[in-house]
Amino acid sequence: xxxxxxxxxxxxxxTLMLVSGGLAAPSWADEDAGLCKPDHSRGSIPSDFxxxxxxxxxxxxxxxxTQLPLALTVTADGTSNPQLYTRGEIDPVSKLxxxxxxxxxxxxxxxxxxxxxxxxxxxxxxxxxxxxxxxxKVQIAQAGADEGRRYLTAQLLARFTxxxxxxxxxxxxxxxxxxxxxxxxxxxxxxxAHPSGWSKVKCDLQRDRDVLFAVGRLGFNVLAKDIPKAxxxxxxxxxxANDTVSDAxxxxxxxxxxxxxxxxPPSQTSSPKPALPAxxxxxxxxxxxxxxxxxxxxxxxxxxxxxxxxxxxxHLVGASGLAEDSTPAYLSSSMxxxxxxxxxxxxGTTMWSGDTLTxxxxxxxxxxxxxxxxxxxxxxNPNRDDSTRWLYGEKNNQRGYISExxxxxxxxxxxxxxx
Amino acid sequence: xxxxxxxxxxxxxxxxxxxxACGSSTATQASDSRTYCQSAKLPDDLHDKIDNxxxxxxxxxxxxxxxxxxGLLRTTASDPTAPNELRSAAADVAxxxxxxxxxxxxxxxxxxxxxxxxxxxxxxxxxx
Numbered sequence: 001x002x003x004x005x006x007x008x009x010x011x012x013x014x015t016l017m018l019v020s021g022g023l024a025a026p027s028w029a030d031e032d033a034g035l036c037k038p039d040h041s042r043g044s045i046p047s048d049f050x051x052x053x054x055x056x057x058x059x060x061x062x063x064x065x066t067q068l069p070l071a072l073t074v075t076a077d078g079t080s081n082p083q084l085y086t087r088g089e090i091d092p093v094s095k096l097x098x099x100x101x102x103x104x105x106x107x108x109x110x111x112x113x114x115x116x117x118x119x120x121x122x123x124x125x126x127x128x129x130x131x132x133x134x135x136x137k138v139q140i141a142q143a144g145a146d147e148g149r150r151y152l153t154a155q156l157l158a159r160f161t162x163x164x165x166x167x168x169x170x171x172x173x174x175x176x177x178x179x180x181x182x183x184x185x186x187x188x189x190x191x192x193a194h195p196s197g198w199s200k201v202k203c204d205l206q207r208d209r210d211v212l213f214a215v216g217r218l219g220f221n222v223l224a225k226d227i228p229k230a231x232x233x234x235x236x237x238x239x240x241a242n243d244t245v246s247d248a249x250x251x252x253x254x255x256x257x258x259x260x261x262x263x264x265p266p267s268q269t270s271s272p273k274p275a276l277p278a279x280x281x282x283x284x285x286x287x288x289x290x291x292x293x294x295x296x297x298x299x300x301x302x303x304x305x306x307x308x309x310x311x312x313x314x315h316l317v318g319a320s321g322l323a324e325d326s327t328p329a330y331l332s333s334s335m336x337x338x339x340x341x342x343x344x345x346x347x348g349t350t351m352w353s354g355d356t357l358t359x360x361x362x363x364x365x366x367x368x369x370x371x372x373x374x375x376x377x378x379x380x381n382p383n384r385d386d387s388t389r390w391l392y393g394e395k396n397n398q399r400g401y402i403s404e405x406x407x408x409x410x411x412x413x414x415x416x417x418x419x
Numbered sequence: 420x421x422x423x424x425x426x427x428x429x430x431x432x433x434x435x436x437x438x439x440a441c442g443s444s445t446a447t448q449a450s451d452s453r454t455y456c457q458s459a460k461l462p463d464d465l466h467d468k469i470d471n472x473x474x475x476x477x478x479x480x481x482x483x484x485x486x487x488x489x490g491l492l493r494t495t496a497s498d499p500t501a502p503n504e505l506r507s508a509a510a511d512v513a514x515x516x517x518x519x520x521x522x523x524x525x526x527x528x529x530x531x532x533x534x535x536x537x538x539x540x541x542x543x544x545x546x547x
Contacts, residue, residue: 198461198512199537201469202530208473209524228474 035061035126042261051121051140055260060138061128064121069097069143069151072105074117075338076260077367078132079107082117090124092163093154098122099167100174105129111315112368112405113337120147134366135336136260149181156234157218160227169218176217183210184235207232309359309391309411311351311402316371316378328352331400335365335390346400357395357402359411361419365390368403385412392419455501456544458494459509459536462487473519482520489516492536505543508536 038045039057051070052063064070082105084098103119105127110116114134120143121127142148154177157166166173183206190203211228313329314322328350332339339345351357369386371378378384389412390401404412468484495501496510511532515525 194534194537196461197537198533198540201461201466202533202537204466204470205473205519205525205533206530208470212474212524225475232470232474 035063042263043259045258049140049258050256053138053258055131059128059130060136060260061126062121062140063126064123067123069123069147070121071141071143071147072117072119072121072127073139073141074105074129074136075114075139076131076136077114077134079115079117079129079136080132081128081130082106082119083128084119084121085126085128086124087126091122093151093158094122094124096158096163096167096173097151097154098125100171109372110337111372112370112403114366123151131260133263135262137257138259139257141256146178146181149184150177152234153177153180153231156230157227160230166218172217172219176214179214179217180211180231183207183214184231186210187235207235307359307414307416308356309393309414310408311353311355311357311406312408312411313351313353313406314370314383316381316383318377318381320381320383321378322381322383324353329402329406331357331393331395331398331402333400335363335401335403337366337368337403346398349395349398349400351395351402351406355395357391357393359414359416360392360394360399361416362404363390363392363401363419364388365401365403368405370405383409385409387412391416453500453544455495455498455505456540458491458498459501459505459540459544460491462491469516469519473524477522485516485520489513489520492516502539502543505539508532508539512536 035052035054036056036059038054041057042055045053045055050066052065054061060074062072084103084105086095101120103121105117105119108116108118114137117129119127154166154173157173157177169176187203187207187210190206191200194200194203208228211231215227215231311329312322313325315325317323327340330340330351331346331349333344333346336342336344349357365388367386367388369384371381371384371386385405387404389404391404391407391411392399392401462484464484465488468481472478472481472485492509492513496506496513498506501509515529515532518529519525
């Protein structure tokens with residue numbers, strides 16, 4: 001099939017999808033008026049969370065009712081079925097941008113930590129995600145300046161040119177918008193350095209030239225005449241320079257993250273090492289069962305077998321390699337990754353390979369692996385360890401957890417009991 | 420405290436009002452009045468005129484403003500009392516403006532000429 005014909009068919013399809021309002025996903029005509037029937041058993045969503053959000057016990061729902069593209073980050077293992085969708089009429093510019101850069105919220109595996117899904121929710125769009133039993137951390141932020149400016153620029157172009165015509169520009173539109181935004185950023189930097197005089201003329205002329213070039217890329221004949229001037233004027237607005245809009249203030253002043261707790265794990269009589277690699281994640285942030293509350297002041301379990309465990313602060317490299325991590329291991333107050341950034345790291349307990357700690361007991365927590373889950377070359381590495389087992393131990397008179405993947409193979413099987 | 424501040428301000432104003440100028444600006448004014456400094460000065464309306472022209476308003480009025488600025492720079496460029504580097508920079512920008520007035524888009528090299536002229540003017544005529 002000739003390339004030109006294929007392109008024509010794609011453009012027609014894109015235009016048809018725009019007109020029918022079904023670009024990113026089908027509208028959900030059968031859904032209730034609200035986002036969902038909330039279930040608070042695993043936590044509540046803050047009332048001042050800027051975009052609308054709801055959790056029904058199995059699925060998280062979001063609705064970007066702001067005028068800003070929002071960046072959503074969901075950190076959890078076991079999430080599935082991410083879906084962007086719309087209900088009713090929404091801003092055609094949002095549809096256009098969503099169609100030009102589809103957001104699939106695909107999984108980004110993180111070594112020794114829960115998976116991450118990241119994506120942009122354009123204004124008016126909704127998003128839902130099925131979550132598993134693991135804890136889910138949700139973070140929302142104003143999309144980067146590039147996305148915000150892209151939206152403003154697309155809105156401006158849409159004032160002069162029907163969205164359907166813009167859509168026909170396809171990828172060229174996105175390139176033109178990005179070029180326009182770059183021209184604006186360059187101009188603002190130049191103007192900051194040269195606010196007046198002949199050097200400022202340079203800033204102006206460079207901006208004009210770049211804007212004309214970018215608009216020329218679109219190839220509009222009829223309505224393009226006023227676009228360059230409008231774009232240049234837009235660069236001078238505070239909104240474009242700083243994204244200072246009320247929605248941004250709302251977002252900045254309100255809650256920007258929340259956590260859905262892990263579902264309560266079934267009671268366990270023993271903790272055999274889970275089979276690889278599909279170990280269920282059962283983060284249990286509570287301290288050992290015979291202690292009152294967590295973290296640094298837990299009493300030791302009854303009749304602990306006090307033995308030393310040796311740290312192996314390493315990750316896999318390729319088919320057989322093992323290399324020291326760039327950051328130290330440490331004890332944490334909960335059996336979760338990222339404690340150094342989430343305030344659950346116990347101070348004064350950092351450890352490198354070869355360091356030892358007193359082993360007190362085992363418990364079951366977040367699933368961890370020392371492999372790079374985005375690199376298949378280490379899948380069969382004989383040093384691989386995937387586990388939900390965490391050692392409760394003592395280092396420098398502080399007590400806390402460390403995932404067994406940070407221990408030498410021998411230390412992973414030392415004889416201490418379940419907490 | 421406020422009364423004291425007002426009194427001090429009043430004294431300063433009275434002192435300056437009794438002279439033709441205050442502080443070091445007297446010498447600067449004399450320097451900037453030199454012919455080459457005046458002709459190298461950026462015309463007030465050039466920003467808008469050149470913008471409008473480049474962005475599509477190819478009117479005689481806009482073009483005339485660019486041509487006038489070019490003429491002034493040629494004056495600086497041909498002034499034997501002006502520093503050579505200023506003369507050279509002025510001539511370069513005059514050439515660029517000529518090309519802009521004829522409809523050409525400036526390239527990066529052209530754009531840098533404006534920066535160079537700005538530097539030379541700042542150096543030779545610091546209070547332009």
